[in-house]
Amino acid sequence: MIEVKNVSKTFKLNKKQKKELDTTEDFSHAVKDVSFTCQPGRVFSLLGPNGAGKTTTLRMISTIFKPTQGSISVCGLDTVKEELEIRKKIGFLTGSTGLYQRLTANEILNYFGKLYKLSDSEIESRKKELYALLDMDSFQNKRIGKLSTGMKQKVSIARTMIHDPEVVIFDEPTSGLDVITSENIIKLIKSCKEQGKTVIFSSHIMSEVDLLCDDMAIIDQGEILFSGSMDQFRSEMKESTLTGEFIRIVNEKRAS
Amino acid sequence: MIFNIFKKELIDTLRDKRTLMAMVIIPLLVFPLIMTVFTSISKSYTKDLAEKTLKVGVIEGVENNELLMFMDTLQMSGKVELFYYADTNELKTQIKEDKLHFGMYFPADFNSKLKGNSTGEVKIFHNSTKLGYKEQLKLILELKTKSIEENRLAALKVTPENIEPIKLDFQDVASDKEKIGKIAGGILPYFFIIFCFIGCMYPSIDLFTGEKERGTIETILTVPVTRVQLLIGKMGVVVCSGLLAATLSLLGLFITLQFGTVIEDPKLMEVITGILSAKFILTLYLLLIPLTIFFAGIMIPIAVYAKSFKEAQSIITPLNMIVILPAMVGFFPGIELNLTTSFIPVVNIVLSTKEIIAGTTNYGYLGIVFISSVLLAAIAIFISHKQYSKETNVVI
Incomplete structure (x- = not known):
């Protein structure tokens, strides 16, 4: 379970960042007063265009960033006060595989297993399970740099799931992947849901959201524009397509 | 961890x-x-120099010159090779063009001064950018100047000790380790x-x-x-x-x-x-x-x-x-x-x-x-x- 309550995040901009963003403001408001809840056994999607604040929100949930205001609880634990405890319970996966190129799949899983404080035997049995599930046996001892994108994605998934997390956070997990490779992620999300895990993923592709999620929040310029179940979204929509409705909501807010 | x-x-x-x-x-x-x-280059350079024949240009018309006669005898051993020129300008050009290592010019009174127990001055043209050659020539000419010096002292019945009233004998107390x-x-x-x-x-x-x-x-x-x-x-x-x-x-x-x-x-x-x-x-x-x-x-x-x-x-x-x-x-x-x-x-x-x-x-x-x-x-x-x-x- 993830509970995000009135969370805001501002970053102080340095001179270089001000120049890059072409602004004279001292602070950038990445997320403004955001609230939502993700339930176990359900898939929650954070939908929004690029730069909407999706990644910042997910980074706050995964304890990389601290909220400027508000609070986030994951499995009943506070992300600021109990960050290390929370980290044991979450798995974090991004579109960029986030793997060490010069290590082998085996070495990476051993390393992360140890970082998650698993015992050697626990690591071995988890690895065996994941290798079988993801069909990874043939390349477990090859260096990541020599693997194909699909293989890397599998290693990345195994790395995320090595400690069997209760909560899985995906930050645009399919961005830059072809349909075949994306399929691995989609399968993973579905299986996490079946296992009763809490799943949150961010995306800017409506069709992907439609395919997987039970609940959804639309975010733009750091603000939540819609939050509710997918069924609710469908019943309230004014456009004929889901993507059309997503664009309408974003544009309507921007115009106001 | x-x-x-x-x-x-x-x-x-x-x-x-x-x-x-x-x-x-x-x-x-x-x-x-x-x-x-570094060491192989410096070693081969020193070796090369020692084996090299020094090409020395001399202005013609210098007769009964003791120093020149000495150098002439050295031609046999291959240490020195003498070339004769008419004027100093040509001599200098040859040195610049690297065809000669040195040029020697003896003033007209060189012989008389040398024989009259005075100091005979000799002008030596050289190129200072060619490292090591000057030292090599000095080493050769010193053989002759030393022997003339000894002869003069002997004629005057003066021993080397007579003209060296005090010998400074420095004793280094620093160990080799300290020096290094x-x-x-x-x-x-x-x-x-x-x-x-x-x-x-x-x-x-x-x-x-x-x-x-x-x-x-x-x-x-x-x-x-x-x-x-x-x-x-x-x-x-x-x-x-x-x-x-x-x-x-x-x-x-x-x-x-x-x-x-x-x-x-x-x-x-x-x-x-x-x-x-x-x-x-x-x-x-x-x-x-x-x-x-x-x-x-x-x-x-x-x-x-x-x-x-x-x-x-x-x-x-x-x-x-x-x-x-x-x-x-x-x-x-x-x-x-x-x-x-x-x-x-x-x-x-x-x-x-x-x-x-x-x-x-x-x-x-x-x-x-x-x-x-x-x-x-x-x-x-x-x-x-x-x-x-x-x-x-x-x-x-």
Whole structure:
């Protein structure tokens, strides 16, 4: 379970960042007063265009960033006060595989297993399970740099799931992947849901959201524009397509 | 946990060809290469010069010239070859064009002055950019001037002692070790410090900026370890790389001295082996460890701040100059370890090492050097930690 309550995040901009963003403001408001809840056994999607604040929100949930205001609880634990405890319970996966190129799949899983404080035997049995599930046996001892994108994605998934997390956070997990490779992620999300895990993923592709999620929040310029179940979204929509409705909501807010 | 992080980062670092090159290959080969090339070039140059025939141009019309006659006899041995010219301009041109090594011009009164127990002056044209030739000619002509001198003294019934009323006999109390320490002592710490710095450079960029560039930073920050643990694990690898590079450069030096033909004098070799004692090496490391931590502590905040390998490299590389200049202080005579210099980072390590090599260590100053280095290292760790904990720096 993830509970995000009135969370805001501002970053102080340095001179270089001000120049890059072409602004004279001292602070950038990445997320403004955001609230939502993700339930176990359900898939929650954070939908929004690029730069909407999706990644910042997910980074706050995964304890990389601290909220400027508000609070986030994951499995009943506070992300600021109990960050290390929370980290044991979450798995974090991004579109960029986030793997060490010069290590082998085996070495990476051993390393992360140890970082998650698993015992050697626990690591071995988890690895065996994941290798079988993801069909990874043939390349477990090859260096990541020599693997194909699909293989890397599998290693990345195994790395995320090595400690069997209760909560899985995906930050645009399919961005830059072809349909075949994306399929691995989609399968993973579905299986996490079946296992009763809490799943949150961010995306800017409506069709992907439609395919997987039970609940959804639309975010733009750091603000939540819609939050509710997918069924609710469908019943309230004014456009004929889901993507059309997503664009309408974003544009309507921007115009106001 | 820190050990696990350290182990992983070490494996990762050792598999990076770029780091391996800066950390292992270059430090190990630099001394053998420099010393072998340098000594073989200088040896062959000296040998060449000794075997070379000196081409000397002389203005025609000089008769009964004792010095010239002496040189004429030397033509047989191949040491000198004489050429005759009509005027000095042509002589000078030939020297400039490298066809002659020297040109000799004897004034008209040369012979009479020489015979009249006076000083006969001879003008010698030469090209000072051709090193070593002047000395070679002096050596040859001295044979003749000495014999004329002896003849004149004998004719006057004067012994050499008569004209040398006092002989200054300087007795050096400095040991060979001290002499080597003061002269060459600056070179060793210089290379040591430079390699420490270079050894730290690539791993610090690779392990900090590299995580950003390769997109691994987010995953590593979501594991249940604190940033301090991550920082220390990574810093450990950076420090070890610096020390490894320095150690390998020492090993390279040792191998060159032991198995090379750089130093042929067994007495000198004995002194050098004596310098590289276990005590010296231990003290050196005691000083180098905090210095390397300090280096790592300077580089890590930069590597954490930089967004790409290139950016980090472009900031850290100029820093190299800031380290090289104080490291060169050991080459200059007169700068000694004192209350002021023992507080200046890098300079204090160079001067201490110099003192240790020379065996003239002042343990009070050495203590200051060690404590001030440790303090600096602690400050550097603190700054690195501050920078590594900044949200905006860690994630792009």
